[in-house]
Amino acid sequence: MKNASLKLLTQVPLLVDLPESAIEWLAKVARSEQASRGEYIIERNDTSQRLFFLLSGQVRMLDMNRQGQEIALAIIDAPTHFGELAVIDGYPRSAAVQATTRCEVASISVKEAETLIYTIPQVSQRVMKNLAAVIRKNNLHRMVLQQQxxxxxxxxxxxxxxxxxxxxxxxxxxxxxxxxxxxxxxxxxxxxxxxxxxxxxxxxxxxxxxxxxxxxxxxxxxxxxxxxx
Amino acid sequence: MKNASLKLLTQVPLLVDLPESAIEWLAKVARSEQASRGEYIIERNDTSQRLFFLLSGQVRMLDMNRQGQEIALAIIDAPTHFGELAVIDGYPRSAAVQATTRCEVASISVKEAETLIYTIPQVSQRVMKNLAAVIRKNNLHRMVLQQQxxxxxxxxxxxxxxxxxxxxxxxxxxxxxxxxxxxxxxxxxxxxxxxxxxxxxxxxxxxxxxxxxxxxxxxxxxxxxxxxx
Known part of the structure; x- marks a missing residue:
């Protein structure tokens, strides 16, 4: 991983202030990718389980309604992570993720993600807080959509x-x-x-x-x- | 805690197969309560942060829409836990919890819940899996509500x-x-x-x-x- 990317990686809230050894390990195992605007980083029902770090740019999380229309669940900006749901429960991706701008992403395998999430208590706690925030946001969004x-x-x-x-x-x-x-x-x-x-x-x-x-x-x-x- | 209640406690999926020492500690600190049908176990916007174990019976999780109508987010049956969101993020309760039948519940304080969730990796993992399941269920429920x-x-x-x-x-x-x-x-x-x-x-x-x-x-x-x- 390039030094510039590594610096961005340490700014991802999930990874801020981790022990240096953990960051060095991540820098070694993480795979870097670029996505251009409109490109899908995760396809719907994808069975891959990599954990992604959005280092720069913005993505939208997309689901389909029953009529096959795309609906956006959220728009998220770097620096952040995404894709942890499939790592945690092993089910197919709940949403597609599409770059809305040119993006730089890094990703790690499910095994590496499990090591990160389950063996570093600081990361476990952050994952829980993040999932809790998603639940509260979704509840709010359901209310929003009820407005006619x-x-x-x-x-x-x-x-x-x-x-x-x-x-x-x-x-x-x-x-x-x-x-x-x-x-x-x-x-x-x-x-x-x-x-x-x-x-x-x-x-x-x-x-x-x-x-x-x-x-x-x-x-x-x-x-x-x-x-x- | 009575022996009968303790036996029910060990059947809560979050607590199954925990070390005996953890269960003994829980039995000592947990507070037992009965709720009759229709009674609120958690009020909306309640700022208490206890973690609850539903040992017997059924509860509904209720939210309000903007028009002040109650809407049910979920109906859940014993044995299970609820109330972990406020433990994790410290915000007011996202939903009210009302007994739909006579219920037996046990609860622990936020400090005790943090000890349980953050110091026993098995419990951390289960909490994460559970939050992931809630997110997927909510996504599905949003789709359900889109059907006219x-x-x-x-x-x-x-x-x-x-x-x-x-x-x-x-x-x-x-x-x-x-x-x-x-x-x-x-x-x-x-x-x-x-x-x-x-x-x-x-x-x-x-x-x-x-x-x-x-x-x-x-x-x-x-x-x-x-x-x-």
Whole structure:
């Protein structure tokens, strides 16, 4: 593994502050790959069980609904890991993973991943915390999808990006907002509907675009939108 | 803890085959409780972080949608554990837990739960496998709720009860089917609609009631119902 990649690897939250010996071992066993925009890093129902580290770029996790439409479960940014579910339970991949930008990834085999996850207590704990966070996010996302109106659904999604223990009175920045296309497949609608919904929220003074970020100008206003259906 | 309860405790999958010393310690620290039907064992947004073992009976995990309606996330039967999410991430309870029958539960404090989960590798692994199963079940349940028609939704739910790696050709038993009331709050509809949908599936020869169990007489037929919306 190149030094630059190795430096990125140590910034993956799952691996931060591990003993040097563990990082040296990972650098030796990890396989580096590049993925170009649109490329699938994991295919749906793939039976491979490698654990992946996203060193740079962004990916979307995709599932299909019963009608065969792709729906996005999540959009995730580097540095992070993915693919741990199949390592833990041995079942086929629950989601496909597609690069939304050029990505650099490193991966390790299921045996190596088991060693990492089960023999380093710090990593075990982080995996558990991460799985717990996925469960809470999914619960929230199910609520979001229950909103019939797309504007309310978008407001609900944006509020869901705030940490669960945050009770903000003022403005909040959401950095690296997914593209309108990705928001569409996250929220079960089209890019055009997302564009209209964002404009409507902006006109009402509830949000403001700021380059790749979105400023939630009025969190209470967004909340009132979804509390009163 | 009484001997009878202790015997039930050792049957909780999370605790099966633990060293005797661990079970003796649990028996000493665990607090036993009875819950009567309808009683809440955990309230929503409860900030307590005890880990619970359901020794006998059945509970439902309840969340609220944005309209304040209760929706069931899951119905779970003894012997099992619940409440590990708050132990792991320290956030308020993600769901309320209500006894659907008379229940016997044992619980341990967050400190004791951390000791159990983080210092016994066997338990760490089981917690991870369990969280992974919850994530996969939730993904499936989101798909179920996307079915507009209640008959299709019920068919989708029933198929979701089969293990992910099972490809059955013949009949399958679903034991301890939740009540029609619980199926209603699981599937976002009423008890009456569930009753009608079950009758329709039975008339079409796809399922057959057998006391508290349900026989899936024609898995392929159920599948065709949801694959062709």
């Amino acid at each position: 109106n797309i504007v309310n659904r978008l407001a609900s999604y944006l509020l869901g990006q705030l940490p669960p223990n945050l009770e903000p009175e003022h403005k909040v920045f959401i950095r690296n907002l997914p593209t309108q296309y990705d928001l569409g497949i996250l929220l079960g609608t089209t890019r055009e509907s997302i564009s209209r919904a964002l404009s409507q929220l902006a006109e009402e003074g509830l949000v403001r675009k700021d380059g790749k970020n979105l400023v939630l100008e009025d969190v209470a206003g967004l909340r009132s939108l979804i509390d009163e259906p | 028609n209640i008959v299709n939704r019920l068919a989708s739910y029933l198929l979701g009860q089969l293990p992910p790696n099972l490809e059955p050709e013949h009949k399958v038993f679903i034991r301890n089917l939740p009540t029609q009331y619980d199926l209603g709050i699981l599937l976002g509809t009423t008890r009456e609609s569930i009753s009608r949908a079950l009758s329709q599936l039975a008339e079409e020869g796809l399922v057959r009631k057998d006391g508290k169990n349900l026989v899936l007489e024609d898995v392929a037929g159920l599948r065709s119902l949801i694959d062709e919306p």
